[in-house]
Amino acid sequence: DTAVSQTPKYLVTQMGNDKSIKCEQNLGHDTMYWYKQDSKKFLKIMFSYNNKELIINETVPNRFSPKSPDKAHLNLHINSLELGDSAVYFCASSQDAARGYGYTFGSGTRLTVV
Amino acid sequence: QKEVEQDPGPLSVPEGAIVSLNCTYSNSAFQYFMWYRQYSRKGPELLMYTYSSGNKEDGRFTAQVDKSSKYISLFIRDSQPSDSATYLCAIPGYGGSQGNLIFGKGTKLSVKP
Numbered sequence: 106d107t108a109v110s111q112t113p114k115y116l117v118t119q120m121g122n123d124k125s126i127k128c129e130q131n132l133g134h135d136t137m138y139w140y141k142q143d144s145k146k147f148l149k150i151m152f153s154y155n156n157k158e159l160i161i162n163e164t165v166p167n168r169f170s171p172k173s174p175d176k177a178h179l180n181l182h183i184n185s186l187e188l189g190d191s192a193v194y195f196c197a198s199s200q201d202a203a204r205g206y207g208y209t210f211g212s213g214t215r216l217t218v219v
Numbered sequence: 220q221k222e223v224e225q226d227p228g229p230l231s232v233p234e235g236a237i238v239s240l241n242c243t244y245s246n247s248a249f250q251y252f253m254w255y256r257q258y259s260r261k262g263p264e265l266l267m268y269t270y271s272s273g274n275k276e277d278g279r280f281t282a283q284v285d286k287s288s289k290y291i292s293l294f295i296r297d298s299q300p301s302d303s304a305t306y307l308c309a310i311p312g313y314g315g316s317q318g319n320l321i322f323g324k325g326t327k328l329s330v331k332p
Contacts, residue, residue: 136318140320145227146324146325147322147324148263148307148320149322153318153319155318160318199318202311202318204270204311205251205253205268205320208253208265208309211262213262215260
């Protein structure tokens with residue numbers, strides 16, 4: 106039973122399109138995150154949600170909008186996709202955000218914008 | 220200076236070798252330190268979680284934290300081809316960054332049979 110699952114695994118789309126990535130966790134964690142891993146494998150936080158409320162929003166274009174319908178789900182919607190958005194997007198959840206305890210990552214969504 | 224620095228490698232070793240992976244960090248307030256392993260086309264998985272200074276051992280893996288020099292290490296004994304992956308050090312953010320993980324750039328390790 107997958108702890109943090111995200112769909113789709115692969116997404117190929119044209120510039121200018123709008124797309125969504127879905128994430129669900131069954132660990133009962135209160136905090137969920139979106140991370141972006143670029144072509145050089147560098148992982149960087151994008152958003153953090155605690156109990157459906159946004160608590161971290163790093164410098165991310167406002168074309169990216171997270172939505173958390175409940176504490177087990179955190180979706181990422183991207184408008185007007187650009188070539189530079191091509192990356193792997195990881196969803197994660199944690200049990201204790203301050204101590205980084207129980208941080209668990211999904212298997213990633215590989216987004217390619219053509 | 221970046222908050223967490225890690226030599227990206229790549230690192231190639233023969234099977235059975237001892238591997239040493241290292242990171243340095245800049246903020247002395249950091250208390251918790253993690254090592255993640257990421258196989259190709261997979262998500263990062265937690266390998267070691269340590270608090271403050273000292274050593275922690277788990278099988279062939281030892282994590283070491285030296286807070287006086289802001290240096291963290293991961294040692295792999297008797298390395299196996301299955302250890303071939305990218306290893307990332309990570310530190311939970313402090314203060315305004317609390318809750319996010321600050322990652323090093325990752326070191327790609329290849330263990331040759």
